[in-house]
Amino acid sequence: MELNQVFEQRRAVNFFDTEKKIDEETIRRIYDIAKLAPSSFNLQPWKIILASDPEQKEKLKKCAGGQPKVTEASHVAIVLGDKKAYEKMDPILDDFIARGFFGEQMRDTLKGMAKGLYAGENERAFASRNAGLFAMSFMLAAKSLGVDTHPMDGMDNNAVREAFNVPDDYDVVMLIAIGKHDEAKALLPRAGRKPFEEVFVKETF
Numbered sequence: 001m002e003l004n005q006v007f008e009q010r011r012a013v014n015f016f017d018t019e020k021k022i023d024e025e026t027i028r029r030i031y032d033i034a035k036l037a038p039s040s041f042n043l044q045p046w047k048i049i050l051a052s053d054p055e056q057k058e059k060l061k062k063c064a065g066g067q068p069k070v071t072e073a074s075h076v077a078i079v080l081g082d083k084k085a086y087e088k089m090d091p092i093l094d095d096f097i098a099r100g101f102f103g104e105q106m107r108d109t110l111k112g113m114a115k116g117l118y119a120g121e122n123e124r125a126f127a128s129r130n131a132g133l134f135a136m137s138f139m140l141a142a143k144s145l146g147v148d149t150h151p152m153d154g155m156d157n158n159a160v161r162e163a164f165n166v167p168d169d170y171d172v173v174m175l176i177a178i179g180k181h182d183e184a185k186a187l188l189p190r191a192g193r194k195p196f197e198e199v200f201v202k203e204t205f
């Protein structure tokens, strides 16, 4: 599928076929594409709780305002962003160094840079922006492999945190329902998008 077709065909699918399950191998293939998403310092500060067990999905639905797609989808990904990823840089820096991108002497400099940019009041924005890019990549990769998705942030984040034992370092960024569209239930047509002129401001605000 051409990339523009992937964009055109991806929809926030409201109705999933409860009979059609997505196998883990397919989810791994989606991940293998989506993992190429860019991230700050290549930190990949995301973690996904993958819920497919009916009880877990039921629990999640309660946290998500009772949205039926949470239980109708084959799986739901709870996308988390790691607010403290800048404190866990060593494996990523080991990889950079092993690849000869720079020498060991840069390790502390880069850690200091990341801390300066992302610590404190910036932690949440850092986690959301990176995990958000991963989430979009995941949804497009899924569509390219014939799998439908639906992003959701209509949820009680604290309830999700509690129900799924989310560690303090992580922010709950969004949910992505994953499955196959129930073709018997038509989606509304695609809603309008803002024109270029409304979105772009030339040179400066």
Ligand SMILES: Cc1cc2nc3c(=O)[nH]c(=O)nc-3n(C[C@H](O)[C@H](O)[C@H](O)COP(=O)(O)O)c2cc1C
Pocket: 010, 011, 012, 013, 067, 151, 152, 153, 154, 155, 174, 190, 191
């Ligand atoms: C971050 C985010 C959160 C969303 N949360 C919800 C949600 O909780 N419930 C819902 O029905 N749709 C939700 N949506 C879906 C949007 O309403 C949908 O993407 C938008 O209307 C455009 O439709 P399309 O994706 O089919 O083009 C969310 C979308 C995004 C990107």
